[in-house]
Amino acid sequence: MPKSRPLLRGVSIIGVGMSKFGAFPEKNSRDLFVEAFKDMTGSVDKGLDPAVIESFYLGNFSSDLFEHQGHTAPLLLDAVGLTPIPATRVENACASGATALRQGVMAIASGLYDVVLVGGAEKMTDLPTADVTDTLATAADVPFEISAGFTFPGFYAAMATAYMAKFGMKPEHLMNVAIKNHDNGALNPNAQFGTTIQKWMEGRIASAIKKGKPAPNWTSIWDFLHDGYANPIVAWPLRLFDCSPITDGASALLLVAEERAREFTDIPIHIIGSAQASDTALHNRLDLTSLPAAKLASSQAYGMAGISASDVRIAEVHDCFTIAEVIASEDIGFFAPGEGFKAAEDGMTARLGGKPINTSGGLKSKGHPVGASGVAQVFELWKQMRNEAGERQVPGDVPLAMTHNVGATGSTCVVHIFERRE
Amino acid sequence: MIETTTIRPFTAASFNQYLAEGKLMAARCADCGKLSLPPRAICSKCHGVNLVWTETSGKGKLAGFTVVYIAPTFMIEQGYGRDKPYVSGIVELDEGVKISARILGVDATQPDSIGIGTRLEVGFIEAGEGDKKKSYLAFKTRQE
Numbered sequence: 001m002p003k004s005r006p007l008l009r010g011v012s013i014i015g016v017g018m019s020k021f022g023a024f025p026e027k028n029s030r031d032l033f034v035e036a037f038k039d040m041t042g043s044v045d046k047g048l049d050p051a052v053i054e055s056f057y058l059g060n061f062s063s064d065l066f067e068h069q070g071h072t073a074p075l076l077l078d079a080v081g082l083t084p085i086p087a088t089r090v091e092n093a094c095a096s097g098a099t100a101l102r103q104g105v106m107a108i109a110s111g112l113y114d115v116v117l118v119g120g121a122e123k124m125t126d127l128p129t130a131d132v133t134d135t136l137a138t139a140a141d142v143p144f145e146i147s148a149g150f151t152f153p154g155f156y157a158a159m160a161t162a163y164m165a166k167f168g169m170k171p172e173h174l175m176n177v178a179i180k181n182h183d184n185g186a187l188n189p190n191a192q193f194g195t196t197i198q199k200w201m202e203g204r205i206a207s208a209i210k211k212g213k214p215a216p217n218w219t220s221i222w223d224f225l226h227d228g229y230a231n232p233i234v235a236w237p238l239r240l241f242d243c244s245p246i247t248d249g250a251s252a253l254l255l256v257a258e259e260r261a262r263e264f265t266d267i268p269i270h271i272i273g274s275a276q277a278s279d280t281a282l283h284n285r286l287d288l289t290s291l292p293a294a295k296l297a298s299s300q301a302y303g304m305a306g307i308s309a310s311d312v313r314i315a316e317v318h319d320c321f322t323i324a325e326v327i328a329s330e331d332i333g334f335f336a337p338g339e340g341f342k343a344a345e346d347g348m349t350a351r352l353g354g355k356p357i358n359t360s361g362g363l364k365s366k367g368h369p370v371g372a373s374g375v376a377q378v379f380e381l382w383k384q385m386r387n388e389a390g391e392r393q394v395p396g397d398v399p400l401a402m403t404h405n406v407g408a409t410g411s412t413c414v415v416h417i418f419e420r421r422e
Numbered sequence: 423m424i425e426t427t428t429i430r431p432f433t434a435a436s437f438n439q440y441l442a443e444g445k446l447m448a449a450r451c452a453d454c455g456k457l458s459l460p461p462r463a464i465c466s467k468c469h470g471v472n473l474v475w476t477e478t479s480g481k482g483k484l485a486g487f488t489v490v491y492i493a494p495t496f497m498i499e500q501g502y503g504r505d506k507p508y509v510s511g512i513v514e515l516d517e518g519v520k521i522s523a524r525i526l527g528v529d530a531t532q533p534d535s536i537g538i539g540t541r542l543e544v545g546f547i548e549a550g551e552g553d554k555k556k557s558y559l560a561f562k563t564r565q566e
Contacts, residue, residue: 130495137494143434144460147558148522149490149497149510157488158512165538232504236489236533280466283512283520288486 006304007109010258012268013418015044016382018375021192021249021367029063029123032250033076036119036372040252043382045265048254050080054113056087057103059096059120060371065135067123076121093139094320095407096120097251097374098276098414104255105274105416114257120372121250132246136370139408141281153235153243155282155409156321160237162288163323167338171237174322175225176344178241178364181319184351185361187392192247192367197221204230242322247367251375267386273305273402273417282409291410294331298404301415302333305400309333312417313398314384315355316377318406319362325349328404329357332415356394359384374405374414385420432463432473442557446480446544448519449473459519479516480544481564487511487525489533500549507531513542513561527563541565 017040019032041048058073069075073087092099097120104116124132137146140155150158163169178197185191186199195203201224209215218224225231231239254264261268277293277300279285285292302308309332317332319325326340334355335343343349349357360366360380363373381401383389398420405414430436432449437460440447449461453470459478464471490497491507502508509525524547528536542561550556 129492130498133492134495141460143438145522146494149494149502149508149524150488150522151490151492151494153492154488154490154510158486158510161488161538162486162512233489233491233507235491236507238488281460281522283522285520288512 007105007274009109009111011105011108011255011271012258012261013253013271013378013382014256014261014264014268015040015048015254016252016379017041017043018190018251018372018379019249020190021247021369021376023125023192023246024248025125027123027248028067029060029069029072029121029248029250030076030079032123032248033119033121033252034079036121036250036252037080040254044254045267046263048264050082052115053082053085053117053254054115055085055104055107056082056117056119057100057107058087058089058371059092059098059100059118059374060089061091061093061096061122062135062138063123065138066127072121076119082117092412092414093407094318094368094370095374095405095412095414096371097376098403098405098416099374099412101253101375101378101416102274102276102414104253105271108255108257114260116255118253118255118375119250120369120375122369122371123248124246124369125248129246145281145283151235153238153321156323157235157238158282159288159327159409160323163327164237166289167341169326169341173341173345174237174242174326175222176341177319177322177325178225179221180344180350181325181358181362181364184359184392185365187390188361188366191361191365192245193365194361197224197241201230238321238323244320244363244368247369249367249369249372249376251372251379253375253378267420269382269385270419270421271416272419273301273307273415275300275304276412276414279411281411290327290337291331291406291413293410293413294328294404294406294415297413297415298332301402301417305417305419307400307417312400312402313356314359314381314394315357315402315404316360316362316380317357317404318373319358319364320368320406322364324406325357325362328406332402332404351392351394359389359392359394374403377403377405378416378418381418385418430475432461434460437461438557441546441559444546446478446521446559447475448478448517450476457517457519459515459521478519478544482513482515482542482561484525484536484538484540484542485512485514485520486538487536489530509536511561521559524558524560526560
């Protein structure tokens with residue numbers, strides 16, 4: 001078991017940025033990263049001369065297959081005019097972003113650099129859906145899992161069936177997660193699907209009437225979510241609204257050595273916990289209702305930070321599917337095993353609940369450009385912790401927050417803990 | 423259980439070769455006894471390298487499953503998809519190891535009727551033509 005050692009020196013975030021998430025036929029990952037970088041530069045309170053940046057880590061899953069473009073890190077760095085500093089692409093499937101962040105943390109903590117740029121980018125919508133499915137499937141164990149016909153929704157669906165059998169959850173319970181994340185995403189101007197499910201349903205009814213078609217007789221969003229045409233099954237028990245979308249987007253963070261943070265802002269956000277764990281393929285695990293790598297990374301990050309789950313005010317977790325958020329809420333210790341779906345039903349994880357999860361809308365509503373997601377999670381926490389989240393700001397102070405970013409079915413999990421000090 | 427030592431390397435290619443011969447083979451560590459499925463060349467428990475091929479019982483139960491409606495390309499090519507969904511699952515063998523496989527003999531159109539813990543036994547699916555012909559691992563429901 002690896003030891004949880006402290007960082008050799010503190011690391012702070014002094015700027016964040018992201019592109020809008022969505023489908024942008026005219027933009028590639030480079031164009032999107034330029035938008036995120038400019039947004040980040042503008043967020044530095046005391047201004048930023050980009051020439052002070054010493055190294056770059058990029059989270060990107062598969063520009064090779066999505067865009068037929070490899071060697072992405074120097075290209076993106078060049079687009080923001082920062083060559084010849086080192087540029088390194090990090091690939092850990094959907095956890096590429098948080099893994100890149102962790103490289104940046106380690107690079108500063110080691111003393112090698114004082115100022116590091118961390119980015120995430122993915123351009124996914126150029127490919128037809130079947131090709132996106134195939135590309136995402138490369139994150140699994142291809143010869144032993146994909147040959148069985150599994151897709152990514154399929155893996156998480158299998159976890160859901162195991163969870164349902166063990167804890168008595170029904171597929172309907174998962175819809176609470178989708179409804180909540182769309183409620184949050186509706187308040188996020190960067191979200192791909194920034195609309196509530198209620199508004200979505202009303203839009204579908206209005207559109208049918210406009211086209212002279214019979215109006216669907218949904219009396220509530222529950223009717224809508226149970227309608228096999230409006231919310232078709234993707235991989236039972238998961239339906240369309242249980243799945244995060246296919247997204248284009250990019251994100252950026254600027255990390256500095258803690259002793260230099262005040263040069264850039266009076267309100268830095270400090271990274272006080274950083275942990276990462278790996279795991280075998282899903283079928284090799286004893287239990288399908290939890291991700292051991294997430295539990296391990298969480299406990300190590302808490303240990304490094306010297307805090308526990310009860311101290312954390314909000315979390316951005318990896319809700320690639322609704323069941324993933326339920327399991328994540330248990331793996332990070334917010335709720336006991338088997339209690340996560342009840343917490344979602346009771347509103348505990350809502351923006352105004354006791355333990356808000358995914359105030360950004362999460363991957364579900366904000367969108368999931370895979371390499372960018374882990375970095376964009378930090379964007380949200382920065383905004384919330386600095387009381388800059390606008391309409392979706394959680395009430396009260398947010399002194400401690402965390403991110404949980406998963407690759408594949410939990411073969412990678414990266415957890416970070418953030419602190420605002422007065 | 424039949425223990426067989428052969429010179430086949432512990433690779434996906436060997437595993438698939440065995441599947442084509444109608445055998446679901448695992449690797450057993452000769453040092454600590456841990457059984458690995460899929461097979462591996464280095465034991466994950468004791469890190470020993472003395473493994474032997476072992477034929478599994480082929481009997482087990484369903485640990486988790488899904489009915490896939492949005493299929494990957496190679497399954498679409500076999501005629502599956504929205505109009506013809508199929509079941510994939512994770513099977514726990516009586517030996518305690520698990521493996522991903524297609525699940526046969528259950529009603530894909532009635533997922534509520536498919537129970538975790540359903541008893542299964544190994545079967546094999548041949549699909550594709552010519553060079554693309556391949557044996558896939560499957561499990562089918564089993565009457566005790």
